[in-house]
Amino acid sequence: MTLIRRILLRLLTMAITLFGVAVIVFFVIRVVPGNPIAMMLPPGAGEEDIARLKALYGLDKTIPEQFVIWLSGVLHGDFGTSITTRQPVLGLVLSRLPATIELSVMALVVAVIIGGALALTGTRRRGTRTEGAIDVANGMALSVPDFLWGLVLILLFGVLWPVFHISGRVSPALDLPFSTNFYLFESVLRLRFDIWADLVSHMFMPSLALAIPLAAIIAQLLKQSLKETMNLDYVTLARTKGYGENHVITREALPNAVLPTLTLIGVQFTFLIGGTVIIERLFSYEGLGNMAIDAVINRDLPLIQGIVILFALIFTVVNLVVDLTYAALNPRLRHG
Amino acid sequence: MSFLTIENLSAFVGPAPILRDVSLTVTAGEVRGLVGESGAGKSMIGKAVLGTLPPAVRVASGRIVLEGEDLLAMRPRDRRRVIGARAALIPQDPLTALNPSRRVGPQITNRLVDILGWTRHDAQVRALELLDEVHIPEPERVMRAYPHELSGGMRQRILIASAFAAEPRLIIADEPTTALDVTVQKQILRLIREMQARHGTALLFVTHDLGVVSKICQSLTVLYGGKVLEDTRVGDFFAGPTHPYSAALLAATPKYTDPDASLTPVPEAVIDGVRAEIEAFDRMHGHV
Numbered sequence: 051m052t053l054i055r056r057i058l059l060r061l062l063t064m065a066i067t068l069f070g071v072a073v074i075v076f077f078v079i080r081v082v083p084g085n086p087i088a089m090m091l092p093p094g095a096g097e098e099d100i101a102r103l104k105a106l107y108g109l110d111k112t113i114p115e116q117f118v119i120w121l122s123g124v125l126h127g128d129f130g131t132s133i134t135t136r137q138p139v140l141g142l143v144l145s146r147l148p149a150t151i152e153l154s155v156m157a158l159v160v161a162v163i164i165g166g167a168l169a170l171t172g173t174r175r176r177g178t179r180t181e182g183a184i185d186v187a188n189g190m191a192l193s194v195p196d197f198l199w200g201l202v203l204i205l206l207f208g209v210l211w212p213v214f215h216i217s218g219r220v221s222p223a224l225d226l227p228f229s230t231n232f233y234l235f236e237s238v239l240r241l242r243f244d245i246w247a248d249l250v251s252h253m254f255m256p257s258l259a260l261a262i263p264l265a266a267i268i269a270q271l272l273k274q275s276l277k278e279t280m281n282l283d284y285v286t287l288a289r290t291k292g293y294g295e296n297h298v299i300t301r302e303a304l305p306n307a308v309l310p311t312l313t314l315i316g317v318q319f320t321f322l323i324g325g326t327v328i329i330e331r332l333f334s335y336e337g338l339g340n341m342a343i344d345a346v347i348n349r350d351l352p353l354i355q356g357i358v359i360l361f362a363l364i365f366t367v368v369n370l371v372v373d374l375t376y377a378a379l380n381p382r383l384r385h386g
Numbered sequence: 387m388s389f390l391t392i393e394n395l396s397a398f399v400g401p402a403p404i405l406r407d408v409s410l411t412v413t414a415g416e417v418r419g420l421v422g423e424s425g426a427g428k429s430m431i432g433k434a435v436l437g438t439l440p441p442a443v444r445v446a447s448g449r450i451v452l453e454g455e456d457l458l459a460m461r462p463r464d465r466r467r468v469i470g471a472r473a474a475l476i477p478q479d480p481l482t483a484l485n486p487s488r489r490v491g492p493q494i495t496n497r498l499v500d501i502l503g504w505t506r507h508d509a510q511v512r513a514l515e516l517l518d519e520v521h522i523p524e525p526e527r528v529m530r531a532y533p534h535e536l537s538g539g540m541r542q543r544i545l546i547a548s549a550f551a552a553e554p555r556l557i558i559a560d561e562p563t564t565a566l567d568v569t570v571q572k573q574i575l576r577l578i579r580e581m582q583a584r585h586g587t588a589l590l591f592v593t594h595d596l597g598v599v600s601k602i603c604q605s606l607t608v609l610y611g612g613k614v615l616e617d618t619r620v621g622d623f624f625a626g627p628t629h630p631y632s633a634a635l636l637a638a639t640p641k642y643t644d645p646d647a648s649l650t651p652v653p654e655a656v657i658d659g660v661r662a663e664i665e666a667f668d669r670m671h672g673h674v
Contacts, residue, residue, distance in 0.1 A: 177441060283483040284493075287545075290436045292470020292501040294463065305487045380487070 053377070060373065064366040071362040072124070072355070076117050079354055086133050086349040107133060120355070129359075130352035134345075139356035143338065147360065148231035149219055150330070150337035154323050156234070156253055157260035161322075162315070164261065165268025172269065173276040173299055184269065191266035196325045200259035200332045207255055215252040217334035224248060256333040260325050264318050271314055275307040309380055316372025320365045389414050390556055390588065395434060395448030396671075397612075404443065405430055406613040406667055412556065417582060417589040419599040419606035419620070421635070427612035428592045432558040435590070436475055437465055453555065470501045474549035476559040476578070480541035480566070484533035491529030494548045502552055516547035519584075520577060539570040543577065550581055557582070558590045563598070575602060596639040600624060608632045611664045631660045 087103050104110040108119060123130060129139035172184040194202075208216040220226065220233060224245055228236045234253070237246040279285065280303050288302045327339035334340070338357060345353040390412040397405040405427050412418050420428040433439045435450055437457070450457040455468050477483040484493055494516065495509035504512070510529075517525035520543040533541060542562065549557050559578060563571040579602050582589050591603055599606050599620060606623055608616040608631070616629040627633045634652040 283477050283479060284485040286438050287475060287477055287483050288485075288496075289438050289466070290469060290473070290475045291497040292466045294466060297500075302485055306485070 053374075056377075057370075057374070060370050064370065067366055068359065068362055072121065072359055073117070075355055075358045076120065077113060079349075079351055080113050080116075084349045086351055089349055090133065120352075124359075129356040132345075132353045133350045134348045134353070135350075139352050142341070142353065143356045143360050145231055146336065146338045146341050148233070149335065150323070150326055150339060152232060152234045153253060153257055153330070153335060153337055154260070154319070154326055157257040157264070157322055158315075158319055160257055161261035161264035161268060164265035165272065168265070168269035169272035169276060170299060170304075172273040173280065173303075174295060176277060176280075181273075184273070188266040188270050191262050192270070194263070196259050196263055196322075197328045197332055199262045200256065200329055203255040203259055204332075214254045215248070216255070217252075219249070219252055219336045220245070221248050221252075252333075252335070256326075256329045256335055259332075260322050260329055264315075264322055267318055268311060268315060272307060272311045275310055276303050279303040279307040305379070309376065312376055312379065313372060316369055319368055319372075323361065323364060323368075389453045390435070390590070391449070391451045392431065392435070393449045393451070395431070395450065396446045397430065397434065397439070398444050398446055399442050403668065404612045405434070405448075406611065406664065407671070408448070408609075408612070408614055410607050410614065410617060412588050412590055414555070415586045415588055416605060417579075417591060417603045419603035420590060420592045420609065421594065421596060421599060421606055422609035423594055425611075426609040428594075428609050429560055430612070431609075432475070432560050432590060432592050435469075435556075436473060436558060437462070437469055438475075467501070470497060471552060472554055473556045473558065474552065474554040476542075476546055476549045476557060476562045478561045478564055480538050480545055483545055484541055486533055488532075489529070490531050490533065490536070490544055494529075494544065494551055497548075497552055512551060513547070516551055517544070519550075519581065520544070520547045522547075538566055539574065542566060542570075542574050546574075546577060546581060550585055550587070553585065554587060556588045556590065558592070560592045561594070564593075578602065596636060608635065610660050613664055613667060615660065630656050 086107070087100055087109065090103065091099060101110065108116055111119070120130060127140065129143070131137065132139050132142055135142065168184050168188070172181045175181050204216060207214045215221070226233065226245065227240065227242070230236055234246065234249045237243070237249060276299065280299070282303075285298055285302050288298050293302075326337060327342055329335070330337045330339035331343050338360065342354070342357045342361075344350075345357060392408055392410050395405050395408040396403065408427070408431060410418070410431075420431060422428045430439065430443070433443075434445065435452070435457070439445070445458060448458070452468065452472060457465055457468065460468065484490065491510070491513060494513040495504075495506070498504040498509035498512060499506055513529060514525045517528060522528050522540065522543055528536065528540070528544070536544070546562075562578065563574050566574060575598060578589070581587075582602075589602075591599070593599060603620050605617075605619050607614055608627075608629065610631055616623070616627060616632045618628070623632065624636070627636055631652070634656040638650050638652050
């Protein structure tokens with residue numbers, strides 16, 4: 051199958067997935083208890099007021115009718131208007147998206163660096179106490195979920211030794227000369243390293259909390275496949291050529307051992323993005339996840355729909371990217 | 387002149403001896419067969435020389451001297467350099483001995499460039515020459531191929547070319563035809579003999595097949611349970627082995643001249659005799 055065909059097929063599957071997600075979320079949030087109209091009206095409002103507001107937001111129609119109206123809007127790029135803020139959903143969501151992308155990608159990078167370093171060290175020192183210590187640390191990191199790591203980090207770096215910012219995305223006093231919401235990225239481009247440092251200080255704890263469990267998974271799986279690969283004949287052959295342990299691990303074993311880990315990172319990265327919802331709340335980080343919790347509390351139906359669709363889009367894109375990377379790294383798949 | 391000498395090599399896995407006081411020599415340009423059934427320790431000897439013993443194996447005593455260098459006494463780093471420059475391995479299974487994610491070319495040239503300091507261009511020219519020597523058509527194309535695009539026989543040819551690349555003085559061939567098709571086996575065996583003769587390299591040929599030994603070796607060492615039972619010239623061996631186990635092994639080898647003859651296993655009595663001999667050895671050395 052050619053690359054183009056593979057991508058086209060995946061895009062089609064993505065569209066179907068997104069449609070399915072749209073259907074499910076749309077119906078579920080209308081069936082569960084809780085009603086946005088009730089939350090907007092002052093106590094003692096009459097039946098007439100309720101009916102008027104319902105009509106205003108299109109909630110007087112049947113659910114399938116509402117769905118068709120909403121879907122045709124979405125297909126024209128109109129995700130509706132947020133009930134609580136009375137602003138277009140698309141604009142709201144897109145303004146928060148960069149913050150969440152930056153946080154997730156930073157967490158991913160941290161996880162890959164920590165996990166990769168632990169796996170390589172554990173392989174280099176296999177059979178020693180160092181490897182044992184790494185295994186124990188992995189087990190601990192895996193058995194605690196990300197939000198608890200968040201609390202632990204707050205205690206450590208927010209209370210005991212307060213070196214990092216504990217909440218928010220950026221210090222409010224700073225003047226931000228940015229034209230996009232990708233603050234971290236833009237601060238580098240504009241060489242504003244003072245702002246960059248402030249952003250990193252805010253992101254340090256939430257991204258580390260998100261990264262720790264993923265780092266442990268990466269360390270465990272990558273170390274396992276590295277150790278298996280190290281026993282293969284081509285690694286032995288490289289040793290007889292005169293190569294030392296470091297070269298053999300990084301050049302001969304790693305490129306082959308990394309493939310299963312890569313697939314896993316793709317899957318786990320979507321979990322990590324899911325984890326941002328609670329972590330952003332914990333650290334009052336102004337991203338999509340924090341907005342999602344507010345939207346649910348306020349029963350802001352159009353906003354919930356918009357956010358869920360966007361999350362679903364991110365998940366499917368991540369999976370597509372992983373598949374393509376996998377094909378690019380594995381020559382056997384490229385030709386097969 | 388002997389340039390590989392193994393003296394009284396003993397190795398253990400935990401308390402269990404796997405090499406028992408093994409001594410053997412290989413002279414320059416000689417082809418020596420290392421013969422024995424699986425578990426006899428023949429591959430372990432090759433691994434001990436190349437420094438690729440599994441971590442569980444502990445060498446207790448003995449010396450391995452390659453061209454005056456006492457390998458076991460050297461620092462690992464220096465030893466790797468000596469092995470990389472002067473010795474090479476032709477592995478057993480060509481399907482797993484090439485790195486699947488790298489092209490063939492660099493896998494032949496990497497030792498020359500990284501370990502021996504050749505220029506990339508010289509190494510490239512040398513690799514093309516070698517691929518031609520091992521009768522690979524279109525060497526330029528093969529250099530750019532990934533291993534999975536080539537057949538098992540082709541891959542073994544590449545590995546042979548790679549083993550001869552740095553003009554090593556010693557090549558250890560670890561059952562290099564066992565994993566191949568019968569039809570390909572013969573070609574590969576012929577190729578190894580041809581390359582060995584052309585380059586004058588000494589060859590330590592690990593095999594369980596006496597038929598192969600008779601075709602390629604000048605001398606052979608028969609092993610059982612990690613112990614040398616017989617060390618002799620090939621001509622003398624096929625004329626009449628001195629050790630009863632060797633004689634039984636020879637009798638058990640299928641004759642190419644008479645493929646329909648029934649196979650005779652090595653008799654139990656002979657095996658028992660060898661085991662008794664090994665037990666006596668262990669008692670004497672306090673390994674029990």
